[in-house]
Amino acid sequence: METIQGKKPFHLTKEEFSRQVAGYQNIWLDLGTGDGRFVRQTAESHPDWFIIGADACRENLREHSRKKPANALFVIANALGLPPELDGLCAGISINFPWGSLLRGLLEADPALMSGLARVALPGAEVTIRLNGGALAEAGWGAEAGAWQAHDQLWQSGFSARKPRLMGVHDLGTCPTTWARRLAVGRDPRGWEISARALPAQGLFAPTRANLLVST
Numbered sequence: 012m013e014t015i016q017g018k019k020p021f022h023l024t025k026e027e028f029s030r031q032v033a034g035y036q037n038i039w040l041d042l043g044t045g046d047g048r049f050v051r052q053t054a055e056s057h058p059d060w061f062i063i064g065a066d067a068c069r070e071n072l073r074e075h076s077r078k079k080p081a082n083a084l085f086v087i088a089n090a091l092g093l094p095p096e097l098d099g100l101c102a103g104i105s106i107n108f109p110w111g112s113l114l115r116g117l118l119e120a121d122p123a124l125m126s127g128l129a130r131v132a133l134p135g136a137e138v139t140i141r142l143n144g145g146a147l148a149e150a151g152w153g154a155e156a157g158a159w160q161a162h163d164q165l166w167q168s169g170f171s172a173r174k175p176r177l178m179g180v181h182d183l184g185t186c187p188t189t190w191a192r193r194l195a196v197g198r199d200p201r202g203w204e205i206s207a208r209a210l211p212a213q214g215l216f217a218p219t220r221a222n223l224l225v226s227t
């Protein structure tokens with residue numbers, strides 16, 4: 012898969028990647044990572060985890076990837092075609108304040124996105140999605156309605172999702188991403204957080220809220 016450190020892209024083979032992640036307790040994927048602040052901070056606060064930040068835009072990744080912690084990796088990848096090297100490895104996935112095709116993929120349950128998430132997730136993997144009103148409005152959705160739409164699409168795609176939680180100024184200000192910080196001081200300091208779990212039998216049956224004992 013294509014990785015980047017500073018301005019330098021390089022191809023990482025599956026074997027090299029396996030060597031890098033060997034011995035870490037958990038692998039966490041931050042999709043649409045932007046400038047990678049979340050990756051850096053999570054890697055520093057969880058030295059026993061290996062954190063991967065992926066974004067389709069290589070320019071975004073330059074600054075934070077230049078001096079990355081040893082337990083972090085930055086990957087140039089489209090969320091709609093995640094690298095097969097990640098298959099079945101991720102104990103956690105975060106998508107913080109997506110826009111563009113990543114946000115549309117969530118709202119429309121684009122099979123390329125949802126099957127990719129299911130593919131890279133370990134059974135029971137923790138999935139956290141944070142959304143903001145401005146991006147949802149650009150995608151044609153009201154803020155709360157958009158958050159519920161993403162919630163429902165997660166269920167349809169085999170993830171047990173809890174109901175969206177409103178994030179206020181404090182939540183945004185303490186969420187370690189650049190976009191969260193921007194929202195915290197902006198005109199509409201609100202976001203919605205959806206926590207979900209990847210279900211073991213994804214792809215084999217379509218779970219419904221009724222047949223799963225997960226509180227929503």
Ligand SMILES: C[S@@+](CC[C@H](N)C(=O)[O-])C[C@H]1O[C@@H](n2cnc3c(N)ncnc32)[C@H](O)[C@@H]1O
Pocket residue numbers: 042043044045046065066067068071088089090091106107108109110111112113114188189190191
């Ligand atoms: C608003 S920024 C949020 C960045 C970061 N997560 C944060 O909270 O600061 C949205 C990011 O999603 C990325 N993105 C949009 N569509 C994508 C896709 N299909 N695959 C990967 N990244 C995508 C953009 O390149 C951008 O960096």
